[in-house]
Amino acid sequence: MAQKPSIPKGTRDFSPEEVAKRNHIFETIQTEFKRFGFQPIETPSFENSSTLMGKYGDEGDRLIFKILNSGDFLKKADKSAISEMDSTRLTSSISEKALRYDLTVPFARYVVQHQNEIEFPFKRYQIQPVWRADRPQKGRFREFYQCDADVVGSKSLWQEVEFVQLYDAVFSKLGLEGVTIKINNRKVLSGFAEVIGEQDKLIDFTVALDKLDKIGEEGVKKEMREKGISEEAINKIQPIFNLKGSFAEKIDGLKSILEGSESGQKGIEELQFIQGAIEAMPLKTARLDLDVTLARGLNYYTGAIFEVAAPEKVKMGSIGGGGRYDDLTGIFGLKDMSGIGISFGLDRIYLVIEELGLFPETVSQNTKVLFINFGEKEALYALKAINSLRANNITAELYPDSAKMGKQMKYADKRNIPYTVLAGEEEMNNQKFTLKHMKSGEQVSINLDELMEKLSS
Amino acid sequence: MAQKPSIPKGTRDFSPEEVAKRNHIFETIQTEFKRFGFQPIETPSFENSSTLMGKYGDEGDRLIFKILNSGDFLKKADKSAISEMDSTRLTSSISEKALRYDLTVPFARYVVQHQNEIEFPFKRYQIQPVWRADRPQKGRFREFYQCDADVVGSKSLWQEVEFVQLYDAVFSKLGLEGVTIKINNRKVLSGFAEVIGEQDKLIDFTVALDKLDKIGEEGVKKEMREKGISEEAINKIQPIFNLKGSFAEKIDGLKSILEGSESGQKGIEELQFIQGAIEAMPLKTARLDLDVTLARGLNYYTGAIFEVAAPEKVKMGSIGGGGRYDDLTGIFGLKDMSGIGISFGLDRIYLVIEELGLFPETVSQNTKVLFINFGEKEALYALKAINSLRANNITAELYPDSAKMGKQMKYADKRNIPYTVLAGEEEMNNQKFTLKHMKSGEQVSINLDELMEKLSS
Numbered sequence: 073m074a075q076k077p078s079i080p081k082g083t084r085d086f087s088p089e090e091v092a093k094r095n096h097i098f099e100t101i102q103t104e105f106k107r108f109g110f111q112p113i114e115t116p117s118f119e120n121s122s123t124l125m126g127k128y129g130d131e132g133d134r135l136i137f138k139i140l141n142s143g144d145f146l147k148k149a150d151k152s153a154i155s156e157m158d159s160t161r162l163t164s165s166i167s168e169k170a171l172r173y174d175l176t177v178p179f180a181r182y183v184v185q186h187q188n189e190i191e192f193p194f195k196r197y198q199i200q201p202v203w204r205a206d207r208p209q210k211g212r213f214r215e216f217y218q219c220d221a222d223v224v225g226s227k228s229l230w231q232e233v234e235f236v237q238l239y240d241a242v243f244s245k246l247g248l249e250g251v252t253i254k255i256n257n258r259k260v261l262s263g264f265a266e267v268i269g270e271q272d273k274l275i276d277f278t279v280a281l282d283k284l285d286k287i288g289e290e291g292v293k294k295e296m297r298e299k300g301i302s303e304e305a306i307n308k309i310q311p312i313f314n315l316k317g318s319f320a321e322k323i324d325g326l327k328s329i330l331e332g333s334e335s336g337q338k339g340i341e342e343l344q345f346i347q348g349a350i351e352a353m354p355l356k357t358a359r360l361d362l363d364v365t366l367a368r369g370l371n372y373y374t375g376a377i378f379e380v381a382a383p384e385k386v387k388m389g390s391i392g393g394g395g396r397y398d399d400l401t402g403i404f405g406l407k408d409m410s411g412i413g414i415s416f417g418l419d420r421i422y423l424v425i426e427e428l429g430l431f432p433e434t435v436s437q438n439t440k441v442l443f444i445n446f447g448e449k450e451a452l453y454a455l456k457a458i459n460s461l462r463a464n465n466i467t468a469e470l471y472p473d474s475a476k477m478g479k480q481m482k483y484a485d486k487r488n489i490p491y492t493v494l495a496g497e498e499e500m501n502n503q504k505f506t507l508k509h510m511k512s513g514e515q516v517s518i519n520l521d522e523l524m525e526k527l528s529s
Numbered sequence: 530m531a532q533k534p535s536i537p538k539g540t541r542d543f544s545p546e547e548v549a550k551r552n553h554i555f556e557t558i559q560t561e562f563k564r565f566g567f568q569p570i571e572t573p574s575f576e577n578s579s580t581l582m583g584k585y586g587d588e589g590d591r592l593i594f595k596i597l598n599s600g601d602f603l604k605k606a607d608k609s610a611i612s613e614m615d616s617t618r619l620t621s622s623i624s625e626k627a628l629r630y631d632l633t634v635p636f637a638r639y640v641v642q643h644q645n646e647i648e649f650p651f652k653r654y655q656i657q658p659v660w661r662a663d664r665p666q667k668g669r670f671r672e673f674y675q676c677d678a679d680v681v682g683s684k685s686l687w688q689e690v691e692f693v694q695l696y697d698a699v700f701s702k703l704g705l706e707g708v709t710i711k712i713n714n715r716k717v718l719s720g721f722a723e724v725i726g727e728q729d730k731l732i733d734f735t736v737a738l739d740k741l742d743k744i745g746e747e748g749v750k751k752e753m754r755e756k757g758i759s760e761e762a763i764n765k766i767q768p769i770f771n772l773k774g775s776f777a778e779k780i781d782g783l784k785s786i787l788e789g790s791e792s793g794q795k796g797i798e799e800l801q802f803i804q805g806a807i808e809a810m811p812l813k814t815a816r817l818d819l820d821v822t823l824a825r826g827l828n829y830y831t832g833a834i835f836e837v838a839a840p841e842k843v844k845m846g847s848i849g850g851g852g853r854y855d856d857l858t859g860i861f862g863l864k865d866m867s868g869i870g871i872s873f874g875l876d877r878i879y880l881v882i883e884e885l886g887l888f889p890e891t892v893s894q895n896t897k898v899l900f901i902n903f904g905e906k907e908a909l910y911a912l913k914a915i916n917s918l919r920a921n922n923i924t925a926e927l928y929p930d931s932a933k934m935g936k937q938m939k940y941a942d943k944r945n946i947p948y949t950v951l952a953g954e955e956e957m958n959n960q961k962f963t964l965k966h967m968k969s970g971e972q973v974s975i976n977l978d979e980l981m982e983k984l985s986s
Contacts, residue, residue, distance in 0.1 A: 076862070077580065077638040077641045077642040077861045077862075078577065078642065079572070079573050079576060079577065079580075079638075079642075080573065080575060080576065080577055080625075080626050083573035083574075083575065084573065085570065085571070085572050085573070085639055085642070085643065086570060086571040086572075087570060087643070087646065088568035088569055088570060088653070091568075091569040091570060091571055092569070095569075106895070106924060107919045107922070107923075107924050107925075108919065108924075108926070109895070109896045109924055109925070109926035111545035111548075111895055112545055112548040112549070112552075113542065113543060113544060113545060113548060114542070114543040114548055115536070115542050115543075116536050116537065116540035116541065116542070116672055117540075117574065117628075117658060117660070117672055118537060118540065118594075118660075118672075119536060119537065120535065120536065120537055123534065123536075134599070134600070135599075137575075137596050137597075137599070138596070138597040139594050139595070139596055139597065139628075140594075140595040140596065140597045140620065140623070140624055142591070142592075142594070142662040143591070143616070144616045145616050146611075146614045146615075146616040146619065147614075147616075154603075154611060157603045157604075158603075159600070159601045159602050159603040159604070162603065163597065166597070167597050168537075169537050171574075171596075181534040181536075182542055184534045185534040185535065185536075185542070186542065186544070189544065191940055191943045191944050193929055193930075195926070196545070201574060203574070203575075205599040215573055215574055215575075223929070226929040226930055227930075228902075228929035228930045230902075230908055230912065230927060230929050231929055233912070234912075234927075237916070241919070349909060349912070352909055352913075353909075353912065353913055353916060404534045405533070405534075438563070438566070438568055439566045445685075445687075451687055452806060452809055452810075455687065455690070455691075455806070455810065456809070456810055459694070459810055462564045462565065462698070465564070466564075467563060467564050467565075467566055468564075468566070469565070469566035469652070470687060470691075472650055472680070472683040472685035472687050472688055473650075473683055473684075473685045483648055486648045487648050
């Protein structure tokens with residue numbers, strides 16, 4: 073009967089301390105989202121399969137968790153798929169729903185479905201879990217939270233400026249100083265492909281360029297060659313690798329590289345606008361940097377592309393990203409709805425904050441005082457005091473059983489409860505409480521008001 | 530290409546206002562949970578099927594959402610189940626994971642799996658969604674949140690007392706005055722069955738008795754007869770229907786009914802202990818009442834049984850429930866771990882609070898001030914001020930485009946943003962801002978400090 077309990081691979085239980093730390097990050101992000109005027113929405117954990125399938129490429133389709141139809145699902149099953157043992161074809165006839173894969177497609181679906189109730193531009197945030205049947209590995213899970221903020225319904229570049237400020241605000245609040253907000257522009261990337269005459273290989277070109285950090289200049293060139301990009305084109309892009317210096321210096325370099333490309337010039341203009349605004353309103357602790365190799369989900373983005381790198385002393389890579397997309401809602405029939413959004417990578421941010429010791433001590437503090445249980449009358453006396461403390465926002469607990477004192481003290485100790493109260497017959501007769509500071513062992517005999525004051529700080 | 534977007538039946542999208550209202554309830558519950566010393570845990574959305582199946586009866590097994598195995602799931606499928614078109618048998622070979630059906634079984638699994646890291650008694654709370662393939666109907670959804678608090682590892686009746694106080698604290702904080710916390714005890718129900726000589730029909734007996742509210746005394750008796758409970762036994766229980774008056778009066782009545790039952794007497798003792806403690810520490814706005822017909826999931830509970838009824842003026846039924854269970858973790862191999870827990874019914878609480886108009890106005894308030902966008906220079910001037918406001922906890926937005934003033938004003942209006950700021954060239958030259966109160970139309974010209982002060986209140 074008894075089973076050895078376990079959870080599916082790639083999923084996690086979160087202990088009280090972990091929940092508290094995660095909530096600290098969620099709440100910080102959420103507070104800034106709100107302060108910037110974003111409003112929360114929530115969508116169902118599962119969507120109709122037709123909403124999700126085909127939106128993330130073949131690989132994405134494979135990684136979407138499908139939910140088996142309830143009841144006698146074989147009744148409606150595709151008989152020929154069964155006889156041919158074709159799992160993929162059978163799936164669509166025995167599964168109509170699937171767990172969401174990200175928050176972006178459900179958001180697009182939401183905007184289109186509720187377009188008549190929404191005031192545009194619509195600034196929404198959404199913090200919910202997503203599921204992917206990816207192979208689990210260090211830092212990659214099958215269930216994880218995404219924290220997204222998006223605006224749809226405006227092409228204004230002030231949005232780009234505000235998202236840079238939002239990243240800065242969140243990471244500064246978390247105490248995570250020195251992050252780099254890398255920015256690029258899809259139009260710059262198109263410009264590159266244009267000036268080297270490889271417009272039809274734009275994706276291969278940028279996918280290779282995006283790997284510069286990991287495989288170096290020679291690696292990038294090798295990959296380009298393998299993808300059939302001409303030697304002449306590769307020679308032409310040499311100046312890209314030589315872009316160095318400040319944001320402004322890189323912009324100067326870009327200008328000459330992209331001289332012949334209208335799209336490229338437009339991209340440069342946009343980058344300059346954003347950089348100019350940020351210069352006029354300096355960031356608190358983050359740094360804005362131009363990274364012309366940054367591509368991310370290129371098919372998707374049409375303007376600005378963002379990625380946030382953790383401070384260099386931590387080896388972590390990207391802890392956030394986003395960009396502008398001009399036709400997200402088009403897949404659901406609503407055209408010309410430009411949007412821009414960013415995302416925070418909760419799990420990596422957690423690891424970075426943990427590694428740098430930036431979680432405030434108070435985060436995982438829970439109960440402030442444990443009342444020792446000496447028996448029925450004493451417990452009632454204690455619980456009355458506990459009620460008063462709780463009414464004053466002080467987290468207080470009664471040990472439920474009149475167990476041996478050592479056991480109760482050990483419990484307080486293990487739970488990291490800083491104070492205990494001992495109140496036996498003598499205290500009850502004098503309307504007093506003996507308050508013990510667990511670390512120092514110091515004890516004082518005080519009345520309820522004094523107890524309240526002492527524990528309020 | 531374009532699809533008419535929709536969501537699966539029984540699921541919901543939540544708009545910003547709905548999320549804000551739901552969060553108001555969540556946060557109130559959570560604050561009280563914490564104040565009472567409960568600690569949060571979170572468990573994965575899906576569990577191994579073996580963890581969930583067989584824990585909720587046959588009906589429960591059917592209502593659990595199963596997740597299809599990824600990849601070529603037919604490879605490992607039960608061939609004979611396929612050829613016999615047996616969906617139920619096929620399921621276990623093509624699905625290894627399932628969405629959680631409640632928070633109680635995952636909690637039991639958590640306690641057993643992490644028993645060496647936990648300090649007992651373990652007071653945990655958990656607020657997460659659950660999924661049931663129930664037929665959707667008014668107020669019943671396929672995805673909904675549960676809010677549970679449980680203590681495992683102590684049999685102390687002080688826990689029962691504290692849970693009554695916790696219910697009172699939460700509903701008082703929500704402004705929902707006049708709820709009735711009904712209490713019963715499984716031992717009293719066993720006692721009834723004992724004294725009427727129908728111990729082997731305990732469940733049929735209590736299931737019928739539990740319906741007294743709905744089908745009346747004659748209905749209950751009819752059902753008992755149908756279940757084969759003897760006429761003699763039914764005559765003997767007549768005094769149960771006649772129990773009236775205050776808690777203490779009902780207890781007196783119970784004492785004589787259950788005179789011959791040891792278990793019954795034990796149940797009465799427990800009820801008296803709880804009632805006595807609550808009398809010594811009066812509830813704020815709730816009322817504790819003895820309801821000897823209350824059974825809920827009888828197979829599960831072994832001591833106290835709770836149910837909370839909304840104020841009588843609202844027709845809603847139960848908005849919470851719970852009880853003591855002596856062997857929850859036994860199914861996972863950890864014996865002798867008594868627990869007690871309560872649950873809050875979020876969706877119904879929401880409806881009650883909505884119906885009574887108890888959501889604070891501030892709950893769905895979002896942006897405090899919209900800065901009108903008059904062009905690039907003005908927008909930068911505005912955004913600088915907005916940064917200062919945000920740094921002082923004031924939610925401020927810039928309209929992203931320099932659209933027509935009427936359009937921007939309409940946006941503020943539709944979004945219920947109470948103030949707008951107009952700052953054109955004149956204001957910029959004088960370092961001023963024109964603040965407009967949207968409702969009254971009143972306008973003042975003030976500097977940044979004054980703006981900050983005005984909007985802080």
